[in-house]
Amino acid sequence: DIQLTQSPSTLSASVRDRVTITCRASQNVSPWLAWYQQKPGQAPKLLIYQASTLESGVPSRFSGSGSGTDFTLTIASLQPDDFATYYCQQFHTYPWTFGQGTNVEIK
Amino acid sequence: QVQLVQSGGGVVQPGGSLRLSCTASGFNFSNYGMHWLRQSPGKGLEWVTFIRDDGGSKYYSDSVKGRFTISRDNSKNSMYVQMTNLRTEDTAVYYCAKDLGGYYRYFDHWGQGTLVIVS
Numbered sequence A: 001d002i003q004l005t006q007s008p009s010t011l012s013a014s015v016r017d018r019v020t021i022t023c024r025a026s027q028n029v030s031p032w033l034a035w036y037q038q039k040p041g042q043a044p045k046l047l048i049y050q051a052s053t054l055e056s057g058v059p060s061r062f063s064g065s066g067s068g069t070d071f072t073l074t075i076a077s078l079q080p081d082d083f084a085t086y087y088c089q090q091f092h093t094y095p096w097t098f099g100q101g102t103n104v105e106i107k
Numbered sequence B: 001q002v003q004l005v006q007s008g009g010g011v012v013q014p015g016g017s018l019r020l021s022c023t024a025s026g027f028n029f030s031n032y033g034m035h036w037l038r039q040s041p042g043k044g045l046e047w048v049t050f051i052r053d054d055g056g057s058k059y060y061s062d063s064v065k066g067r068f069t070i071s072r073d074n075s076k077n078s079m080y081v082q083m084t085n086l087r088t089e090d091t092a093v094y095y096c097a098k099d100l101g102g103y104y105r106y107f108d109h110w111g112q113g114t115l116v117i118v119s
Helices: none
Strands: A004-007 A010-015 A020-027 A032-037 A047-048 A062-067 A070-075 A086-091 A102-106 B001-006 B009-013 B018-025 B036-038 B044-051 B058-060 B068-073 B080-085 B094-101 B105-112 B114-118
Touching: A004 A086, A010 A020, A020 A086, A020 A102, A020 B001, A032 A062, A047 A062, A047 B009, A047 B105, A070 A086, A070 B018, A086 B044, A086 B068, B001 B094, B018 B094, B018 B114, B036 B105, B044 B068, B044 B094, B058 B068, B058 B114
Parallel strands: A010 A102, B009 B114
Antiparallel strands: A004 A020, A020 A070, A032 A047, A032 A086, A062 A070, A086 A102, B001 B018, B018 B080, B036 B044, B036 B094, B044 B058, B068 B080, B094 B105, B094 B114
């Protein structure tokens, strides 16, 4: 199975900070990578797919980039609603797998 | 708008069985593949099983293969997973999710989640 390793596991940030989360795959998964946001007690929400395509309705402060084995989720200016856990997911190779998550918390 | 409403779940003893249901609305259900995923504190998010739009192909993670069976009834806009020979490690919140569609195996809408406790 393809392993996805996210870093950091926890990130402390303030409103209006620029935030970057990294997802590293154990092998090439490009471009079949997505990012999800999950808040406590809620289901995950798709933010970005195909590494850089913004899902409909997702604010433009979210962006994705990367290729091969290294991918990044960037939040340009962190808003109060963005404090949550973020996951990457690949479907390059079955079974489809997730990273362990990055918790973005208030500094 | 797209809605996925789950039912089923609960507490079951090891070796027992349980059936989860997911009823969809707000989109043409018969045109989309559907997934079950689960989330437990120890293992994070895990994809469990997928069924294509016509029910013709099904995929399972190794951890549930031979024990879980996914199915769907397009006339009822519903999907199911029959879980048998349950183990303590199957304890998790289970989500149904809609496939983004086409060639993409991403999960663009999720149900509310249902807790399964095997104990």
